[in-house]
Amino acid sequence: ETGVTQSPTHLIKTRGQQVTLRCSSQSGHNTVSWYQQALGQGPQFIFQYYREEENGRGNFPPRFSGLQFPNYSSELNVNALELDDSALYLCASSPQHALNYGYTFGSGTRLTVV
Amino acid sequence: TQLLEQSPQFLSIQEGENLTVYCNSSSVFSSLQWYRQEPGEGPVLLVTVVTGGEVKKLKRLTFQFGDARKDSSLHITAAQTGDTGLYLCAFDPGNTGKLIFGQGTTLQVKP
Numbered sequence: 001e002t003g004v005t006q007s008p009t010h011l012i013k014t015r016g017q018q019v020t021l022r023c024s025s026q027s028g029h030n031t032v033s034w035y036q037q038a039l040g041q042g043p044q045f046i047f048q049y050y051r052e053e054e055n056g057r058g059n060f061p062p063r064f065s066g067l068q069f070p071n072y073s074s075e076l077n078v079n080a081l082e083l084d085d086s087a088l089y090l091c092a093s094s095p096q097h098a099l100n101y102g103y104t105f106g107s108g109t110r111l112t113v114v
Numbered sequence: 115t116q117l118l119e120q121s122p123q124f125l126s127i128q129e130g131e132n133l134t135v136y137c138n139s140s141s142v143f144s145s146l147q148w149y150r151q152e153p154g155e156g157p158v159l160l161v162t163v164v165t166g167g168e169v170k171k172l173k174r175l176t177f178q179f180g181d182a183r184k185d186s187s188l189h190i191t192a193a194q195t196g197d198t199g200l201y202l203c204a205f206d207p208g209n210t211g212k213l214i215f216g217q218g219t220t221l222q223v224k225p
Contacts, residue, residue, distance in 0.1 A: 004156070033211055042120075042202050042215030043157065056212050090156050094211055103211060105156030 004029075004093050004106035012112045013081050021076045021109045023091030031055070032074040033103070034066060035090040043090055049074055078111075086113045117141060118203055118216035126222040130192055135219040137203035138185045144209070146186045148177055151200040151218075160188075193223045 005024040013019050025032050031050045035043035045058040049068035063079040072093070078085055088110050092103040119138045127133055137146065145164045149157035161170050163179035163186060170177045174197075176189040190197055200220050204213045 031211060033213075035213075040218075040220070042118075042204070042218045043213070045212050045214065048210070048212055056210060058212070092156070092211075092213075096211075102159065103213070105158070107155050 004091055004104050006089075006091050006106035006109050008109060009107070010110045010112075012114060015081055015083060015113055017081050018077065018079045019081060019111060021078075021089050021091075021111070023074045023076070023093075023106060025072045025074065025091075025093035026104050029093035029095050029104070030072050031094045031096060032068055032072065033092045033094075034074070034076050035092065036060075036085075037088040037090055037108070039087070046076070081113045083113050086111060117214055118205065120201075120203060120216035120219050122219060123217065124220045124222075126224065127193055129195055129223055129225050132189070132191050133193060133221070134187055134189045135201055135221070136185065136187050137216055140184065142183050143205045144183070145205065146179060146183075147204045147206075147213070148186070148188055149202040149204060149215075151202060152198075157200075157202055190221075193221075195223050195225050197221060198223050 007022045033048040034046040037043040046060050047057040048055045052068045065077045068074045088108040090108045092105045094103045121136050147162045148160045151157040161177045166183045167181045168179045174191045178187045200218045202218045204215045
């Protein structure tokens with residue numbers, strides 16, 4: 001059983017550019033959540049996808065958007081990158097959208113905006 | 115304002131020492147989770163505490179949930195270098211998997 005896979009592992013972008021990050025959920029998991037983790041801080045919830053629909057969103061602007069595909073993999077898109085978007089972006093998957101089912105995190109994508 | 119306040123923010127100790135880290139809030143939680151995150155990796159779930167006053171043990175790690183379910187602690191006995199990492203507490207307001215994390219305690223265990 002494979003875990004959660006994220007790509008790329010590292011990325012450098014210029015302010016104003018757009019970026020797409022990818023996440024393959026663990027086999028059998030239909031719920032994917034995305035988090036942003038600034039250096040030295042805890043992760044912050046961005047949004048969650050369940051059965052290809054957005055199922056809740058944290059305090060992030062609309063330039064953060066996402067998709068979930070029929071195979072439950074997911075993308076996080078960020079437009080008009082700002083310097084403060086530099087962070088580790090984590091994806092977590094679960095068999096259902098409830099805490100008691102347990103979440104598995106990927107190793108993240110380290111995004112640096114210059 | 116952080117819903118979950120973790121303390122201390124940073125802790126550096128020698129191998130073999132004991133330590134306790136805390137996760138506090140003014141809110142009551144139905145459950146709390148503790149995670150450990152190593153550099154370059156995602157958080158890994160250590161334990162979920164559910165009942166007020168509950169104590170759970172995971173080898174040298176002891177987790178306690180406060181009687182009022184507003185706070186939790188993690189005690190490590192005889193720390194090892196492999197315990198180094200970021201320790202995070204988290205809760206899920208609506209049991210929907212949308213976790214809210216504390217800012218974490220960075221633990222460094224020196225040989």
